[in-house]
Structure formats: C-alpha cells, structure tokens
Amino acid sequence: MTTTSPNVYDKLKALGITLPAVATPAAAYRPFVQTGKLVFLSGHLAKKDGKVIVGQLGKNTSTDEGKAAARAIAIDLMGTLHVAVGDLNKVTRIVKLMSLVNSAGDFTEHHLVTNGASELLVEVFGDAGKHARSAFGVAQIPMGACVEIEMIAEIA
Numbered sequence: 325m326t327t328t329s330p331n332v333y334d335k336l337k338a339l340g341i342t343l344p345a346v347a348t349p350a351a352a353y354r355p356f357v358q359t360g361k362l363v364f365l366s367g368h369l370a371k372k373d374g375k376v377i378v379g380q381l382g383k384n385t386s387t388d389e390g391k392a393a394a395r396a397i398a399i400d401l402m403g404t405l406h407v408a409v410g411d412l413n414k415v416t417r418i419v420k421l422m423s424l425v426n427s428a429g430d431f432t433e434h435h436l437v438t439n440g441a442s443e444l445l446v447e448v449f450g451d452a453g454k455h456a457r458s459a460f461g462v463a464q465i466p467m468g469a470c471v472e473i474e475m476i477a478e479i480a
Contacts, residue, residue, distance in 0.1 A: 382431030
C-alpha cells in the first residue's frame with residue numbers, strides 16, 4: 325500500500341498553504357461521509373476570498389484561470405478531509421477526483437483545468453496523491469462557479 329510523506333502538514337506549510345474551515349453546505353447534503361476506509365467528499369466549488377469564482381471556460385474564463393480555480397478547490401478539499409479524518413497523515417491514497425468544468429460547447433481542455441487539483445494533490449501526498457479521475461464539461465454549475473470537484477480518499 326502506498327503511503328503519504330512523513331508529514332503532510334510540513335509539506336503544506338512549505339507550500340504556503342493554510343487549510344480553510346469546512347464550508348457550511350448550501351443544500352441538503354453533508355460535506356463528507358465515511359464508510360469503512362473510504363471518505364467521500366461532496367463537490368466543492370471554486371472560491372477566492374470566500375466568494376465563488378464565476379465563469380465559463382472557453383467563453384469568459386481561460387484555461388489557466390480554471391486551473392488556478394481547481395487548485396484552490398484542492399486546498400478546500402484537503403481542509404474538509406482534515407476535518408473528516410482528524411489528521412491528513414492518515415490518508416493512504418487519494419482514490420478519485422470527479423471534476424465538473426462549466427464550459428462552452430466547444431471547450432476541450434477540461435483535463436488541463438482539472439490538472440490544477442491533481443498536480444497539487446500529488447505535490448502534497450506524493451505517490452499516494454496519484455488518483456483516478458474524470459473531468460467533464462457541463463452547461464452550468466451551482467451559483468455559476470467555473471469548476472466543481474468532488475473527491476474520494478482512503479485512510480489507514
């Protein structure tokens with residue numbers, strides 16, 4: 325079984341990342357649910373300074389802006405995962421991400437947008453951060469967000 329680096333929090337500190345508090349759900353759902361060794365995190369919207377990053381990729385938002393938004397979501401997901409399990413060093417694998425990209429019909433770089441989250445998770449968790457993934461283009465996301473990502477993680 326692949327494991328994380330000796331201290332995930334040292335890695336986050338070195339990257340200048342402070343984990344945010346878990347956002348209050350905006351509807352009838354929980355931010356996370358654990359069953360056995362798996363923790364399922366609900367979709368997180370792209371935010372900056374607490375406000376939803378609104379936009380449509382391929383229309384009024386660039387791939388680089390979308391990638392930065394996906395990276396910000398990964399930070400929020402790690403904050404939620406920390407609350408869910410109490411210690412990110414318990415994470416043995418990031419199992420899967422599902423990324424929804426608010427995009428124009430002819431936009432085809434969903435995978436590049438989602439790399440913003442994927443690359444950060446690998447940077448923080450090492451081999452344990454390498455995950456399966458789906459990236460979809462969708463017509464709209466709640467509140468007009470440019471990206472939404474959900475995650476499944478395995479813990480020891």
